Every structure is written in C-alpha cells, then in structure tokens.
Amino acid sequence: MELITVKDKDYSGKRVFVRVDFNVPLDKNLNITDDTRIRASLDTINYLLSQNAIVICSSHLGRPKGKPVLEMSLEPVAKRLSELTGKQVKFAKDCIGTEAKKVVDSAKPGDIILLENLRFHPEEEENDETFAKELAGLADCYVNDAFGSSHRAHASIVGITKFLQDKAAGFLIEKEVNALSKLLENPERPFLLIIGGAKVADKIGMIRNLLDRVDTIITGGVMAYTFIRANNWETGNSKVEIDAIPLAKEIYKELRKRHLEFHTPLDHVVADKIAEDAHYFTTERGTVPIGWTGVDIGPQAIEEYVDCIRRARTIFWNGPMGVFEIEAFAKGTIEIAKAIAATNAFSVVGGGDSIAAINKAGVADKISHICTGGGASLEFLEGKGLPGIDVLKK
Numbered sequence: 382m383e384l385i386t387v388k389d390k391d392y393s394g395k396r397v398f399v400r401v402d403f404n405v406p407l408d409k410n411l412n413i414t415d416d417t418r419i420r421a422s423l424d425t426i427n428y429l430l431s432q433n434a435i436v437i438c439s440s441h442l443g444r445p446k447g448k449p450v451l452e453m454s455l456e457p458v459a460k461r462l463s464e465l466t467g468k469q470v471k472f473a474k475d476c477i478g479t480e481a482k483k484v485v486d487s488a489k490p491g492d493i494i495l496l497e498n499l500r501f502h503p504e505e506e507e508n509d510e511t512f513a514k515e516l517a518g519l520a521d522c523y524v525n526d527a528f529g530s531s532h533r534a535h536a537s538i539v540g541i542t543k544f545l546q547d548k549a550a551g552f553l554i555e556k557e558v559n560a561l562s563k564l565l566e567n568p569e570r571p572f573l574l575i576i577g578g579a580k581v582a583d584k585i586g587m588i589r590n591l592l593d594r595v596d597t598i599i600t601g602g603v604m605a606y607t608f609i610r611a612n613n614w615e616t617g618n619s620k621v622e623i624d625a626i627p628l629a630k631e632i633y634k635e636l637r638k639r640h641l642e643f644h645t646p647l648d649h650v651v652a653d654k655i656a657e658d659a660h661y662f663t664t665e666r667g668t669v670p671i672g673w674t675g676v677d678i679g680p681q682a683i684e685e686y687v688d689c690i691r692r693a694r695t696i697f698w699n700g701p702m703g704v705f706e707i708e709a710f711a712k713g714t715i716e717i718a719k720a721i722a723a724t725n726a727f728s729v730v731g732g733g734d735s736i737a738a739i740n741k742a743g744v745a746d747k748i749s750h751i752c753t754g755g756g757a758s759l760e761f762l763e764g765k766g767l768p769g770i771d772v773l774k775k
C-alpha cells in the first residue's frame with residue numbers, strides 16, 4: 382500500500398494540522414501515567430518543526446460524549462509535550478472558533494500548538510461537514526499520525542481531508558501500515574498467529590482473513606475456551622463467549638479445509654475465583670471441573686506454544702493467554718512474550734494487554750513492531766480498509 386507521506390511535501394512556513402492520538406491515561410490528579418502515545422508522534426512533530434512549520438496538534442482524550450469535561454482536557458498533555466519537545470506548547474482552550482483561531486494567528490513558524498479535546502464537540506464523531514471545515518480553516522495542510530483512530534470516520538480523520546487537499550501520513554502511520562502490510566503481503570513462512578484475550582467476536586474477522594496466510598494458530602484466554610466449547614469439550618465455569626461459538630465452529634470448518642496447525646491449550650490453570658487470593662491447580666484440556674474457571678494456560682501448553690514460536694518466521698500476537706493482571710495467572714502470557722522476544726522472527730504485537738505483558742516481561746525492544754492501535758490493527762488485518770488511511774493513499 383503506497384501512502385502520501387510527510388517526506389513527499391514541503392512544509393516550510395506552513396500551518397500544518399496534525400491529527401495525533403494523545404488519548405493518554407490520567408490519574409485522579411490529572412497526571413499522565415503513561416506517555417507512550419505522546420512519544421509515538423514525536424518523530425512527526427519534530428520533523429515538521431525542523432521544516433519550519435507551525436505545528437497544530439489535535440487529538441481526542443477519553444469519551445466526553447460531545448461536551449467539555451474538565452477531567453478529559455488535553456491541557457496536561459500540552460505540559461508533557463512541552464517537556465518532550467523542549468518548546469513551550471501553546472494550548473488553545475477549544476479546537477474551533479475564536480479561541481483556536483486566536484492561538485493559531487499568533488503563532489510563528491517553529492511553534493507548536495495543542496488544541497483542546499476534539500470530542501468536546503459531538504460533531505467530531507458525527508464527521509460533520511461544517512465542523513470539519515472549521516478545523517481545516519485553521520491550517521494550510523493536513524497530516525494524520527493517529528493510527529489508533531484511523532478506523533473511525535470522524536471529522537478530524539476523514540471529513541477534514543475534503544477541505545485540506547494537501548494531506549499526508551505521518552511517520553507513525555507509515556510505520557504501522559508497513560508492519561501490518563508485511564503480515565498480509567507475502568509474510569515469511571511459517572507464519573504463526575497467537576490469539577487470546579476476552580473479546581472473541583471482535584477478533585474472528587481477523588482470524589478469518591489470515592487463514593489463507595498463516596501456517597499455525599495458537600489460542601489462549603476466553604478465545605481458547607470458546608473454541609474448546611465449540612468442540613464440545615468441558616470447560617467448567619471458564620468464561621466463554623457463547624455468541625461466538627457458531628463463528629468458532631465456522632473457523633474449525635475452514636481450518637479442516639486448509640489443513641492448518643491449530644492449537645487450544647493442552648492444559649490449564651483453573652481457579653475457584655478470579656482474585657488474588659484464589660485457590661488454583663493445573664488440569665488437562667476437557668477436564669475443568671464445574672465450579673472452577675480457567676485462568677491461564679498450563680505448563681504443557683506453554684511448552685507446546687514455545688515450540689511453535691521457535692519454529693515461526695513471522696508472528697502476530699493479540700490478546701493475553703490468561704488473566705495476566707493477577708500475578709499467579711500471568712505465567713503463560715509472560716512466557717509467550719519472552720519466547721517471542723527470543724526469536725529472530727518478524728514479530729508484531731497488538732492490543733493493550735499483550736503490550737502490557739511485553740512491557741512487564743521487559744522485552745519491548747526485542748519485538749519488531751508494537752502496534753499503537755489495537756482496534757485499528759485488527760480492522761486492518763481483517764482486510765477492511767481503514768477510512769483514515771484510505772484517504773491518504775497515493
């Protein structure tokens with residue numbers, strides 16, 4: 382997929398509207414607890430500054446549902462962005478109207494502006510044309526670097542490009558699209574898909590689209606229990622996505638046609654409750670007793686999965702193998718993270734929890750690519766065009 386990128390353009394002296402994803406977590410005192418998303422767009426921001434542009438950053442934060450919410454203001458992000466860029470970021474208290482215009486009009490080339498939360502206006506998520514035109518009116522050019530929001534047809538992602546014809550993808554989007562495209566177009570074989578977590582139905586489309594590309598699939602979490610149940614094995618009180626069982630049965634049919642290697646865990650850690658003080662033990666597949674809940678893959682499953690990982694040349698991982706937030710049930714997920722890090726395979730990891738596990742295992746620098754947008758990466762791999770990326774194609 383060929384995108385128009387910032388490298389194709391000259392931004393000298395221009396006002397550039399940069400859609401970023403600064404949707405960072407804040408604590409009760411409005412301190413940023415993880416600034417990964419801000420750091421992820423620094424390459425693009427610094428590049429535009431080096432081109433002597435006026436950089437107008439714009440983002441959403443949380444779900445304010447179309448009205449101003451103090452706790453979801455981007456003002457703390459402006460402070461952090463100032464620290465990270467070494468420049469005084471000018472904060473505009475609204476993303477449109479006189480507030481925004483005043484700040485933009487007073488800016489000089491080389492300045493950075495951050496506009497207030499786009500979603501304080503319902504028109505952002507409605508992809509409203511008048512709102513998009515107002516945003517566009519602040520700038521001469523458009524750059525999208527918000528990969529994690531590009532599956533949404535919102536005003537700052539899609540609508541705005543009707544009014545700012547000079548548009549391009551930032552470095553983050555370019556990097557994400559290149560890594561994910563590598564999985565879809567000619568991945569080096571064997572290609573291993575590792576799929577876990579709790580949102581089963583959300584991931585079925587991605588599994589289906591990858592069936593013609595992967596050699597091996599390994600499963601964990603609620604995903605695995607849903608497949609195990611679709612095969613009529615006992616799962617005790619393990620969490621299963623009942624509505625997704627017919628979809629899992631369809632996937633089984635497709636797997637048989639293609640003779641793919643597909644694994645559910647050979648054994649499980651089962652607990653009497655999902656809590657720090659739970660009682661737990663290990664049992665084989667199909668023998669989870671009533672009253673007990675599967676919370677992690679067992680030692681035999683880990684051994685088998687690590688072997689699959691060692692053989693792979695391309696790996697995509699989304700979703701933990703168990704309830705890894707609880708220390709006693711994190712082993713399967715952490716072992717998977719470590720095994721991926723130990724290979725030379727091209728590895729891509731997506732989804733907040735898998736990324737958290739990679740960080741917990743301390744192996745982030747050993748992963749070829751970590752996706753910044755879980756939902757967007759799943760939709761991309763599902764083969765659906767992303768509206769925000771489609772408008773940036775050459």
Ligand code: AMP
Nearest residue numbers: 578579580602603620675676700703704
């Ligand atoms: P997802 O967002 O689909 O990747 O799901 C991640 C969530 O799945 C995490 O919060 C895990 O605690 C949860 N999870 C993984 N395995 C299990 C399980 N066996 N039972 C209940 N929840 C699980």
